[in-house]
Amino acid sequence: MSKTAIVEIDGKRYEFPVVEGSENEEAIDINKLRDLTGVITLDPGYKNSGSCTSKITFLDGELGILRYRGYSIEDLADKADFLEVSFLLIFGELPTAVQLKQFEDDIRKHTLVNEEMKNIIDGFPRTAHPMGVLAALTSALTAFNPKSVNVDNEKEMYHAVCKTMGKFLVIATWTYRKSMGYPLNYYDNTKGYVENFMKLMFEIPTGPYKASPIVIDALNKLFILHADHEQNCSTSTVRMVGSSHAGLFASISAGVSALWGPLHGGANQAVLEMLEEIHNNGGDTDKYMAKAKDKNDPFRLMGFGHRVYKNFDPRAKIIKKAADEVLETLGVDDPILAIAKKLEALALEDEYFKSRSLYPNVDFYSGIIYRALGIPTDMFTVMFAIGRLPGWIAQWKEMRENKEPIGRPRQIYTGSPLRDFKTVDKR
Ligand code: SDX
Numbered sequence: 349m350s351k352t353a354i355v356e357i358d359g360k361r362y363e364f365p366v367v368e369g370s371e372n373e374e375a376i377d378i379n380k381l382r383d384l385t386g387v388i389t390l391d392p393g394y395k396n397s398g399s400c401t402s403k404i405t406f407l408d409g410e411l412g413i414l415r416y417r418g419y420s421i422e423d424l425a426d427k428a429d430f431l432e433v434s435f436l437l438i439f440g441e442l443p444t445a446v447q448l449k450q451f452e453d454d455i456r457k458h459t460l461v462n463e464e465m466k467n468i469i470d471g472f473p474r475t476a477h478p479m480g481v482l483a484a485l486t487s488a489l490t491a492f493n494p495k496s497v498n499v500d501n502e503k504e505m506y507h508a509v510c511k512t513m514g515k516f517l518v519i520a521t522w523t524y525r526k527s528m529g530y531p532l533n534y535y536d537n538t539k540g541y542v543e544n545f546m547k548l549m550f551e552i553p554t555g556p557y558k559a560s561p562i563v564i565d566a567l568n569k570l571f572i573l574h575a576d577h578e579q580n581c582s583t584s585t586v587r588m589v590g591s592s593h594a595g596l597f598a599s600i601s602a603g604v605s606a607l608w609g610p611l612h613g614g615a616n617q618a619v620l621e622m623l624e625e626i627h628n629n630g631g632d633t634d635k636y637m638a639k640a641k642d643k644n645d646p647f648r649l650m651g652f653g654h655r656v657y658k659n660f661d662p663r664a665k666i667i668k669k670a671a672d673e674v675l676e677t678l679g680v681d682d683p684i685l686a687i688a689k690k691l692e693a694l695a696l697e698d699e700y701f702k703s704r705s706l707y708p709n710v711d712f713y714s715g716i717i718y719r720a721l722g723i724p725t726d727m728f729t730v731m732f733a734i735g736r737l738p739g740w741i742a743q744w745k746e747m748r749e750n751k752e753p754i755g756r757p758r759q760i761y762t763g764s765p766l767r768d769f770k771t772v773d774k775r
Contacts (some may be wrong), residue, residue, distance in 0.1 A: 357385050367459050390756045395655070398579075400587070400752060403577045404437060404742050409656035414663065416576060416668045417441070426664050431455070431541050431573040434738035437576050438509055451510070452541065458514035459535030459544075462492040465519070469526050478523035478730045479608040487601035497596045499748040508596055509741055516600070516737055517541070519561040520730050521548035527726070542568050545734065550722070561740060563721050566674045570714060573663040575730050576739025577710075580655075581605040582613065584734075588755040590744045603740045604733050610650070613711070613732040619651035620715035620725050623684045626691075631683075633690050634755050651712030652695060658705035667713040671720075680720045688716060 351366035353376040362384050375398045382388050391397045405714050406415045414421040417436050424433050427444070435443040435451050441453060497508040514535070518686035521694060522532050525548075525605045533548045543564050577583065586603040590596070606646050607613035626636050640649040654661055673684055692708055695701040715728050 355381075355385065355770060357387060360385075367401070369401070369641075371408070382750065382758070388455050390760055393655075394579075394584075399584060399751075399755070400747065402578065402635055402746060403440070403744070404746060405576045405739070407578055407656065407657050409654070412657060412659035412662045414577070421573065421662055424668065425569050428572060429542070430568050430575070430735075433572045433575050434513065436540075437742040439736045440548055442533075454506070454510040455514045455541065456535070456537045458511040459518055459537065460523075461489075461515050461518050465492065466532060469522055469532070472526060474527050474529060476527070477608075478520075478527060478727055479584070479604060479614070479733070481523040481526060482520055482730055482733060483601050483604040485522065485607070486516065486597055486604055489519070489597040491517055493597065496593070499745060500585070505745065509745075512600065513541075513737065517545060517734060518548060519547065520734050523730060524549055524724065524727050525570050527724075533596070540564070542571065553750050554717070556754060562674065562677050566670060566717055569670055570667070570717060570731065571735040574668060574714075574735025576742060577735070579743075580612070581609070583740060586740045586744050587747045587752075590747055591752055591755040593748075595702055596741070596744060599744050600737070600740055603736070607733055607736065608729055613729045615650050615709070615711035616715045616718070616728040616732060617725055619688075620684070620719060620728065623687050623691075623715075624649045631687055631690075633687060633694055634727050637691070637694050637698065641698075648702075649691065649706070650694065651708055652701070653706040654709045657707065657709065660707045661709040663710040664708040666711055667710065667717065668708070671713045671716045674717050675720050678720055682720060684719070685716050688713060 351368070351374070353366055354364045355362045355364065362381075364381065367375045367377050369375075378389060389397070404417065406418070407413060416424060416433060419436065419442070424436075431452055432443060432448055434439075434552040435448065465485065465488060467480065468485060472484075493511060495504075496505045518533075518535055525532050531553060533551055535544050536547055544557055545567065546555050546559035546563060550559075581588075582603040586599045587634075589602040590599040610618045622636070626633060629635075635698060636647070636649070639645045639647040640652075671685060674680075675685060692712070695708075697704065701704075711732075714731075715725065718728050718731055719725070750769055
């Protein structure tokens with residue numbers, strides 16, 4: 349006997365089915381609510397509302413669990429590589445060795461970006477924020493790849509996936525090259541995907557660039573940890589834009605813009621800027637803890653708190669361990685890491701943070717590793733976007749394959765009642 353929920357309005361009772369997921373999550377299916385009752389629900393920020401069912405990622409905010417297609421984030425970060433996890437998220441299964449090689453080869457077929465795209469990037473000032481340039485270039489890819497993506501045709505969908513994975517990585521690094529006044533690099537089909545990121549970013553014409561295996565391994569782990577996170581702000585944006593049947597590049601471009609915000613992916617840059625400010629002001633962590641708790645002070649402890657994790661973000665634990673290992677292996681003694689750990693220790697003991705279940709999130713430690721790898725601070729959110737790309741693609745593909753309706757939330761109007769128009773001479 350499946351569960352139901354009863355809603356009583358003006359003495360009338362209405363019954364709605366309760367949907368149960370494969371991990372025993374439950375939701376009241378209100379598909380017929382307005383037709384039956386004439387009322388809607390109101391939930392700013394969708395804290396209590398599910399937008400879809402999905403088979404891609406499961407997270408439990410209370411227990412600090414994160415799984416991609418049923419595999420734990422701990423296992424994937426430890427044992428898989430980024431393209432393997434990208435394939436898993438997008439196509440639902442871990443690839444065989446043959447499938448993985450084919451996927452990497454097929455991505456390589458699309459890593460050449462139309463040379464005319466350089467005219468677009470030339471139009472930006474060097475001071476432009478890389479996320480703004482990336483959003484524009486991603487949208488511009490539509491102009492050079494106008495064919496809409498037919499998700500019902502498996503071959504075309506696979507082609508669009510490989511094209512997006514290939515071109516996005518290249519244009520993401522072009523945002524850095526542009527800011528530095530360096531020539532734009534090309535993907536090297538003899539190197540791996542993550543190794544190519546470092547080559548695209550840092551190789552200069554005077555000679556070949558060789559990334560250390562430690563750096564490649566750390567980046568691989570970081571990209572995996574950022575790859576998907578169910579219906580977060582930027583992913584919901586990608587699904588919303590895609591629900592109007594806008595193309596994949598246009599939908600991803602919207603996701604880049606949403607991720608840029610400092611409350612979302614932009615937090616990793618904001619964390620580093622906060623830690624540097626604390627360091628430059630003498631490392632007074634108590635002062636900043638007090639600011640974070642002061643209702644009259646807009647300052648928040650960036651990298652802390654989460655919409656759904658009310659326990660440790662499991663990604664933060666893995667990144668914190670990796671930060672220790674990477675900095676030690678690279679022989680980097682970064683005082684910023686010590687400040688981060690001190691802030692974490694203070695917050696975990698502090699009543700304000702404990703009572704609000706505010707723990708370090710994915711952004712709290714990631715910037716410390718990026719900095720040690722030589723990635724500039726204003727590129728940190730671009731790093732998040734590169735990692736999140738397969739998740740965006742997977743979610744967009746699922747939404748379209750499920751033939752979900754165009755997203756169109758309702759509202760409760762609280763504005764002025766009907767008024768008579770007055771001509772300007774009478775106002
Ligand atoms: C990401 O959703 C995802 O999955 C996102 C993400 C992903 O992988 O896609 O995980 C990536 O975006 C991680 C979050 C990165 N953002 C930050 O680190 C920015 C700092 N964090 C906050 O802005 C905040 O915690 C949010 C935005 C992350 C979550 O905000 P909520 O859930 O809307 O919580 P809230 O604003 O309602 O805060 C509840 C209380 C408030 O105090 P009271 O009104 O109850 O007195 O906690 C306080 C807030 O003032 N609070 C903080 C705080 N975060 C919340 N106080 C100080 N410092 C903070 N960081």
